[in-house]
Amino acid sequence: MNVVGGIMKFVIYGAGYRGKRLIHFLGKENVVVFIDGDLKKVGTTYLEKPVITISEYKIKYSNFFIIISPVNTNEITKLLRENGIFQYNILPELPSEFNGYGNCSLVDICSALVRKLHNIIYLYGINAYSLMLYDAFRESFDVHLVKSDKDRELISEWVKNNYTDIVIEDVSDIAEGHVLLTIRMEEKEKEKLFLKNQVLDAFYFSCNMEYYYNSQVQKFRLEHGSGERCFIVANGPSLKIEDLELLKDEFCFGMNKIFMATNSWKPNVYVCSDSFLINDMTDKIADYDCKCKFIGDSGEKYWEKAQQNSYKIHVVAADSYGILPPFSEDICQKIYGYYTVTYVCMQIACFMGFREIYLLGVDCNYIRGSAENYFYKNEKVDNLDHNEYGMIMAFKAAKKYADEHGIKIYNATRGGMLEVFERVDLDSVLNLETDIK
Incomplete structure (x- = not known):
């Protein structure tokens, strides 16, 4: 995101209403193209962005992370995996602001989080959201990504291949006392893994904002x-x-x-x-x-x-x-x-x-x-x-x-x-x- 002059951009799967809400949250400058399975839409533009097929994505845009906007995602995720694509998230895996709920932007979320961060940050979980947070904080903090057990297969390899400056750690590499931003984690998992560290919930964190x-x-x-x-x-x-x-x-x-x-x-x-x-x-x-x-x-x-x-x-x-x-x-x-x-x-x-x-x-x-x-x-x-x-x-x-x-x-x-x-x-x-x- 462009919170601190970021470089990461994304692809939205679904040139429809939910895709429109998503691009409004992300900002047009941070979305490259739309993918859509409707051949009537392919070759046109949606919100000034080209609409392409999965095949074209694999050829020209495979270094961009995909966010899937439709409600029914089973067929889409299956199709992506069959095409060897694992760098995707469905909307419900991301905070609800991505889906148009609330009146909060990513800038607001980052501003609220910054007040509780130290010099070194560990982002637990690899997905579109953690990549955005990484990009937002990397110029001001020493930021690390930590792979969780629930991260999709091959996702860390894709990140390493496409973002060579990103450091990916294992849970065992985290030193005691550091701040851990959890992208999606159950309370029991927090207690089990991070008893000796400060854990901040970046997924529901916007719910603690005063203006809500x-x-x-x-x-x-x-x-x-x-x-x-x-x-x-x-x-x-x-x-x-x-x-x-x-x-x-x-x-x-x-x-x-x-x-x-x-x-x-x-x-x-x-x-x-x-x-x-x-x-x-x-x-x-x-x-x-x-x-x-x-x-x-x-x-x-x-x-x-x-x-x-x-x-x-x-x-x-x-x-x-x-x-x-x-x-x-x-x-x-x-x-x-x-x-x-x-x-x-x-x-x-x-x-x-x-x-x-x-x-x-x-x-x-x-x-x-x-x-x-x-x-x-x-x-x-x-x-x-x-x-x-x-x-x-x-x-x-x-x-x-x-x-x-x-x-x-x-x-x-x-x-x-x-x-x-x-x-x-x-x-x-x-x-x-x-x-x-």
Whole structure:
């Protein structure tokens, strides 16, 4: 990056919306070309950069690291490996700012990190992010890359061949007392490897930045902490308008395009965390008659016209790698997205103190090419790459947190594929409450 006159540049795989967000974060001057599997795009330009094939990359650009922007990466990574290409990262392996979340730049991240660094720095893990940090700090610090056990095969060899000035160390070479910047590491791994060193988390470090903290959200902490229950209403095709009518006396969270519901019901809290949806639906969200709205801080267009009942949340989005993702206990600072806004709603509900949470319309089942993936009918078919596996991992994390804190989460969805939570019948739940009264 160009933080201190850097020399490293990158290639983006995917000439689409996520690639656009990525180049905005990296800066056009730091991206060489786009790769895309759509032959209609090859030979054209996207954001003033050429769009090429993998074959052309191997011939002309193989000394540049690739960042893969599409959601569905399995076929792409397989194709790269088959072509002997290992110098790549998928977006979820990098901090969520790379994917357009938050309003933080790499310069901001580096500036925040610099305040806690010493003369010698060890970057644990080799990927696009660590190369950027190396480039940013190399003129002011003695910087070393440390290969982790999880780094892809041959990645260190590629770095040595293309960046001859970079020193790559083994964990055993790190002297006691030095600063270690972790690019992606579990807490247990930190404790095991670096008990004698200062460990800084460069992956989630931006979440500690002061300007991400929203003190206005603090007033919601345990606001409903007297054993109250709530309903989180998603947008799945099983959601029925008549079910919403039954919830008029319940505390409800709604999300995304819930304003497509044609009846008089409104949620108590509206939530939208995805930057694309926020910017695409800015006017409709702003005009939606709801007492309280939690909106992701990456929706630039929305925050230009936000009303007083809107509360900004810093959304962190990253992959779980088969590991349960974090669950935020302080949504004033950060909240984790992980493929579904329902997970965001769960964290808000727990922060507010609800002890009994019912899910409705959380089908967790998407059919690519269908116009009926939601309770409303889309004008266009849904060709998005939904990651149900990532959603399930998030729901498992929510259940784990709930079980450990005496919170009950039930699935009152009529059908669908979500089986993480105990299923209950919505009619029975509501009728039981009526009988008690």
